[in-house]
Amino acid sequence: MSKSRQLSVKYIAKDFLALFRANPIWHAKEIQQAVKEKHKWLAYNAKNCTYRMVLGSMRDHYSKIGCYLAALKKESPTSTFELLIAPPGFNNQDPNSNLETFFRLFVYFDGVKRGFLAGCRKLLCLDGCFLKTFLGGMLLAAIGRDANDQMYLLAWAVVEGESIDSWEWFMEELRKGLEVKDGGKDWTLISDQQKGLLNAVSLVWKNAEHRNCPRHIFANWYKNFKGGELKAYFWQACRAYNEADFNDAISKKKEISVGAVEAFMKQNPQSFVRCFLKNHTCCDVIVSNMAETFNGSIVKSRSKHIIYMLEDILVSTMIRLTEKHSEMVAKDVVVCPRIQDKLDKAKKFGF
Template identity: 55%
Template sequence: MAALEDTNSTNFLGGQLIAAVGRDGNEQMFPLAWAVVKGENNESYEWFFKQLKMSIGEEDGHGMTIISDQHQSIVTMVAQEFPRAEHRHCARHIFANWHKTYKGEYMKMMFWSCVKAYNEADFTDALETLKEADPKAAEAFLACNPTLFCRAFISNHTQNDVIVSNMSETFNAYIINARSKHLIYMLEDIRTSIMKRLVEKKMDMEGSTHVVCPRVQERLEIEEDKASTCKVLPSKPTLFQVQDGIDGLTVDLEARTCTCKKWDLTGIPCSHAVSAIFSIHGHAEDYVSDHYYRYRL
């Protein structure tokens, strides 16, 4: 299932517009539910999450990933209504608070190096670099609980490496004109806009000639370009040792894993996996997770 994200925006008549925005197979916005409530409080979020739960037919959140800011009402309601869901915290919100104290482009780079590392070894290396630059900054980073927002620690069951709630900003930008209207007209404008969008996206996908969704194809082509620098040594028909610069990695095509963990987390073959696939004259598209295909196989 695509990652689920939460967003909010204020309506000029008062109250709060809150929404749950999913991510489709083309890695684009797929709004699931939206509603106007009194405010961002436990009562409003409890009502919204119960309605969302009934709408999507989820019982306990198993197989679901939710990304949100650290608003306590959201944290509480996710634990209450979707106890088995993976709840990631938005790294961008955490960075905004952390960066108020530890400023500068270098510190920014160090933060995101830690956050974007796909495996624990790379995370540890990035964290050590941060500690050398500023031990207190590293201590503050660890206090934010990296297991909730760093790629090295998030689950791969949804095969999505998203660690920011950028879909909420996409949804807010999409409805910006509607938000200036009277409540009833605003909601109707959002409904018809989303209805039209779903049809247009479906038509776009039907017009594509790729096996997988276009945006995923673009990501795959980037990995294919990187694969040219890798050296492949077969160990078994589906098991390979891949040398990428000074790094030696193991790729298992049958298990669809690579020790870099990027393929495991995204469902899209990394450059190491692509190099192994090419060595047996295979097609990288055949090894993409099936929820990225234009049509279910």
């Protein structure tokens, strides 16, 4: 890297002359930090300039989404790609303008759908995460669990933000893609307590079992009721497989703090405690960590332009499915390895 002609020694001396006078023994490391803080905008501008040179402009990317989806549709005619244009007046735009603006995009590959219906339980984790470009937006996703109890990305969408309307649209597109009838009967959904999502599920998947992730409930509950014992009894209650064990954990928790129990019971334990869950999906999962794992796996992708982000998600999904399939084909087993490990662990504690 070449030296900066503008940010010279004389320039720094003149720029910080007043501080040098006030503190003649100013340490060199402190001078370096002060220069970095004052001129950090140079780094941001350089980053944005490099992005434009390497990736192109955001406007160009959004204008090419139609062509990108057409290419995907050509290769996978039975897949679903739903692109919505912003309604008139969206985001303070001129209601009379003929300019088409990106609003929402739903992506759902038929091959992934067939794999899900053939080998996964009727259980989905739902979550959203922020896109890290200056335009903002959210990425919504539905993640299932495969036969080996691992993450199986089913569908994803780019929307303007988390709201009742955006989640309702996503859940409706998901329902149509999976051909779910009877309001989602025999299905189980797991999510945090985001209001838009809760309302959308009650409207579109009204007969599905909806489990609330206890990790999010615990995060709010623990702010007011701290302590190692309370934490242990909280999770003991959540993981109880029968009401006797649940009541035992609640009683022990009440001996420490009555308020902690009252706050716990207000969260509707029927939606996140194992002993109260329905067993039609044959799955005792109560946390939405699969969705959070997916969000964490695309942190870098969420900072990219939209087409590059969509390609990253698509390619990583294809690679993952291929690798997992190859791993299982190579094994001569009746029960999947991770499930066998759970059985072995249960037998060990059973004796």
